[in-house]
Amino acid sequence: LNLLKGKKALVTGIANDQSIAWGCAKAFRAFGADVAITYLNDRAKPYVEPLAKEIDAPILIPLDVQQEGQLEQAFEKIKKEWGRLDLCVHSIAFAPKEDLQGRVVDCSKDGFLRAMEISCWSFIRMAKLSEPLMKSGGALFTMTYYGSQMVVEHYNIMGPVKAALESATRYMAAELGPKGIRVHAISPGPLKTRAASGITEFDKLLKKAQSKAPSRSLVSIDDVGVAVAFLGMDGAKLITGETLYIDGGYHIID
Numbered sequence: 723l724n725l726l727k728g729k730k731a732l733v734t735g736i737a738n739d740q741s742i743a744w745g746c747a748k749a750f751r752a753f754g755a756d757v758a759i760t761y762l763n764d765r766a767k768p769y770v771e772p773l774a775k776e777i778d779a780p781i782l783i784p785l786d787v788q789q790e791g792q793l794e795q796a797f798e799k800i801k802k803e804w805g806r807l808d809l810c811v812h813s814i815a816f817a818p819k820e821d822l823q824g825r826v827v828d829c830s831k832d833g834f835l836r837a838m839e840i841s842c843w844s845f846i847r848m849a850k851l852s853e854p855l856m857k858s859g860g861a862l863f864t865m866t867y868y869g870s871q872m873v874v875e876h877y878n879i880m881g882p883v884k885a886a887l888e889s890a891t892r893y894m895a896a897e898l899g900p901k902g903i904r905v906h907a908i909s910p911g912p913l914k915t916r917a918a919s920g921i922t923e924f925d926k927l928l929k930k931a932q933s934k935a936p937s938r939s940l941v942s943i944d945d946v947g948v949a950v951a952f953l954g955m956d957g958a959k960l961i962t963g964e965t966l967y968i969d970g971g972y973h974i975i976d
């Protein structure tokens with residue numbers, strides 16, 4: 723079971739024990755990796771701290787990607803403690819409620835740019851900061867959703883944002899491939915998390931996901947975690963630039 727033994731991982735985007743990022747952190751740890759985790763701010767800290775303990779995380783750092791210099795500080799800490807990094811998970815997204823719940827046509831410039839900055843630009847920045855630390859190669863992951871490819875009711879502004887994120891994933895996979903760094907977008911089916919609570923009629927989306935998916939089942943954060951852990955293993959070193967659906971096969975059905 724120690725297929726990630728010795729690997730150093732950074733997992734961002736854990737808000738609580740329902741977060742997709744928590745599924746990733748647990749799986750990394752189960753396969754033997756050392757996992758550093760971040761929390762958004764002091765309000766989030768009490769929810770994340772016990773989780774850090776549960777997986778013996780040696781590093782627990784604040785990270786709000788909108789705060790100037792915080793991402794750099796987080797990577798400085800990793801550099802100081804570990805001197806390197808093998809795996810990095812970006813599981814962060816945000817759009818202001820008014821923009822998320824309205825038509826794309828009506829979205830504000832500020833809302834659009836903020837959604838892009840937090841949900842897409844921050845992944846590019848994370849890749850940039852990871853590059854010098856991934857000395858013997860590594861893998862970067864971000865979380866996306868099917869609403870990037872197809873018009874999903876109520877996904878609205880996040881559709882174009884996730885489309886940009888998936889495209890950035892491919893470009894960065896091409897650019898970092900020669901250094902042995904892989905870059906993947908992971909596309910889970912709908913999961914009831916805090917982020918999902920911002921989406922109107924999310925329960926409807928869950929119902930549809932379950933009835934349409936060939937597996938007839940909903941995805942769990944552990945399903946996502948195991949798939950991400952697999953892609954982080956040396957055995958998966960020739961897989962890169964993918965958008966990997968973890969959705970019970972939903973996306974293949976018309």
Ligand code: 0WD
Pocket residue numbers: 735736737738740741742743761762785786787788813814815816840865866867909910911912913914915916917918
């Ligand atoms: O159905 C779903 N839940 C799906 C989520 C299906 C497919 C993809 N995703 C994506 C989301 O779009 C996101 O990119 O997965 C990623 C993780 O989302 P999640 O696990 O569903 O939601 P949550 O547990 O809320 O984690 C997202 C976290 C934030 O939580 P809150 O609830 O506090 O907004 O993203 C983090 C924060 O921890 N986050 C930030 N981190 C750093 N800087 C920032 C920020 N500025 N803003 C939000």
